Amino acid sequence: MSGRARAEALDAADPLAGFRDRFVTADGGRIYLDGNSLGRLGVDARAGLTAAIDDWGARLVGGWHDWIDLPARAGDELAPLVGASPGELLVCDSVTVNLYKLADAVLTVRPGAVVLAESDFPTDRYVLAGLAARHGREAIDAGSDPSQTLRGCGEVALVALSHVDYRSGALADMRAITAAAHAAGGMMLWDLSHSVGAVAVELERCDADLAVGCTYKYLNAGPGAPGFLYVHTRHQHALRSPIQGWFGQREQFAMGAEYEPAEGITRFLAGTPSVLGIEAVRAGARLVAEAGITALRDKSLGLTALAIDLHDERLAPLGFELATPREPDRRGSHVSLAHPDGWRICRALIERADVVPDFREPDVVRLGMAPLYTRFTDVWDAIERLVRLIDAGEHLASDPTPTRVT
Numbered sequence: 001m002s003g004r005a006r007a008e009a010l011d012a013a014d015p016l017a018g019f020r021d022r023f024v025t026a027d028g029g030r031i032y033l034d035g036n037s038l039g040r041l042g043v044d045a046r047a048g049l050t051a052a053i054d055d056w057g058a059r060l061v062g063g064w065h066d067w068i069d070l071p072a073r074a075g076d077e078l079a080p081l082v083g084a085s086p087g088e089l090l091v092c093d094s095v096t097v098n099l100y101k102l103a104d105a106v107l108t109v110r111p112g113a114v115v116l117a118e119s120d121f122p123t124d125r126y127v128l129a130g131l132a133a134r135h136g137r138e139a140i141d142a143g144s145d146p147s148q149t150l151r152g153c154g155e156v157a158l159v160a161l162s163h164v165d166y167r168s169g170a171l172a173d174m175r176a177i178t179a180a181a182h183a184a185g186g187m188m189l190w191d192l193s194h195s196v197g198a199v200a201v202e203l204e205r206c207d208a209d210l211a212v213g214c215t216y217k218y219l220n221a222g223p224g225a226p227g228f229l230y231v232h233t234r235h236q237h238a239l240r241s242p243i244q245g246w247f248g249q250r251e252q253f254a255m256g257a258e259y260e261p262a263e264g265i266t267r268f269l270a271g272t273p274s275v276l277g278i279e280a281v282r283a284g285a286r287l288v289a290e291a292g293i294t295a296l297r298d299k300s301l302g303l304t305a306l307a308i309d310l311h312d313e314r315l316a317p318l319g320f321e322l323a324t325p326r327e328p329d330r331r332g333s334h335v336s337l338a339h340p341d342g343w344r345i346c347r348a349l350i351e352r353a354d355v356v357p358d359f360r361e362p363d364v365v366r367l368g369m370a371p372l373y374t375r376f377t378d379v380w381d382a383i384e385r386l387v388r389l390i391d392a393g394e395h396l397a398s399d400p401t402p403t404r405v406t
C-alpha cells in the first residue's frame with residue numbers, strides 16, 4: 001500500500017482515534033503539528049477551567065480549604081505518568097523556577113561540577129550555568145554521549161539533562177545516564193518537558209533522583225500552565241528549596257517567626273499556587289491516563305515512523321536532512337527536518353499551506369506529533385502540502401526576517 005491509502009488505513013486501525021474528539025479542533029483544514037510546543041485545548045480542560053472559575057466565584061476565600069492541597073493532589077495524579085509514587089511530585093511554578101529550586105538544593109549540599117548539555121533548551125542552560133557560577137562550580141558539557149563523558153569527569157554534584165532533546169527529538173537513555181551520573185558521585189535531574197504525555201517515563205525504575213517537566217506541551221494544560229517537580233522520597237529530607245516561601249513552611253498558618261521546611265515534598269513549594277492552571281493540568285493528566293501511555297507511545301512511534309518514511313521518499317530529494325534519530329527507542333514524539341531554507345519554509349507552511357510546525361535555530365523545522373489528536377493522514381497531508389509548496393517555489397516569497405516568536 002502506498003500514498004495516502006497507507007495513512008488512511010493506519011487511521012482506521014488506530015485504537016486512539018476517538019480521542020481527537022476530546023479536543024477543540026474547529027480550525028478547518030489546518031494541520032496542527034506544534035503540540036510539542038503548545039498542546040491543543042481539551043474539551044475536559046475547558047470544562048474543568050469553567051467549573052474552577054465558577055467555584056472561585058461561589059466560594060471566594062473559603063475555597064482555600066481545598067485549593068491549598070492542589071499542588072500535591074495534582075502531583076499524585078501525575079505521578080503514574082512518569083513512573084513516580086504519590087508524595088514525590090508537585091504541580092507548581094514554572095519549569096524554569098522548579099529547575100532552579102532543585103538544582104540549587106543539590107549544589108548546596110554536594111560538592112563537584114555541574115554536567116549539562118550545551119545543546120539543551122535555553123532556559124535549562126541559562127539556569128544551570130548561572131547556578132554553577134554562583135556556587136563556584138565547573139560546568140561541563142555532557143556532549144553527544146553523556147555516559148562516556150561522565151566516566152571521564154572528576155567529582156560531579158549534579159547532572160541535568162532533557163529526556164527528549166527539544167531540537168533533534170532524540171530520546172536519552174534514562175537508565176544508563178542516571179547510572180553513570182551516580183557512578184560519578186552526582187545526582188541526576190531529568191527535564192521531562194518534551195517526553196511527559198508522549199513517551200513512557202520510568203523515574204523510579206531508572207533510579208532518577210530529581211525531575212522537572214512542562215504541562216502545556218503533551219499534557220495540553222494551556223499557555224503558562226504550571227510545571228511540575230519530582231524529588232525521590234530518599235532525598236526529600238536532605239534537600240531544601242532556596243526559596244523559603246510560606247507554602248513550604250511546616251505549619252503555614254501558625255505564621256511563625258522562623259522558616260522551618262515542611263517534611264516531605266511540600267517543602268519545595270514557594271508561594272500561592274495557580275488554582276486555575278492546576279485544574280487544567282489535572283484534566284490533561286486524566287486524559288493521558290485514560291488513553292494509556294503505552295498506547296500513546298505506540299501511536300507516537302507510528303506517526304514519527306510515517307514522517308521519517310515520507311522524509312526519505314519525498315523530502316530528502318528536496319534538500320531536507322533528517323535531524324532525528326531513526327531508531328524507535330532513540331526518538332521522542334517530534335521529527336526534525338533540517339533545510340538551509342528552514343525558516344522560510346516554516347513561514348510558508350503556516351501562511352500558505354495551513355500547516356503549523358515550528359522552527360528552531362539554525363535550520364530545523366519541527367513536526368510535532370501529539371498522539372492524542374494527530375492523525376496519520378495529518379502527517380501525510382502535511383508532507384504533501386510541503387512538497388507542493390517547495391515544488392512551486394512558494395517558500396521563496398516568504399519574509400526571511402525572523403519573527404519575535406518562532
Ligand SMILES: *Cc1c(COP(=O)(O)O)cnc(C)c1O
Nearest residue numbers: 094095096121162191193194214
Ligand atoms: C518547554 C520547555 C521548558 C519551558 O520552561 P518554562 O519555565 O515553562 O518557560 C523548559 N525546558 C524544556 C526542556 C522545555 O522543553
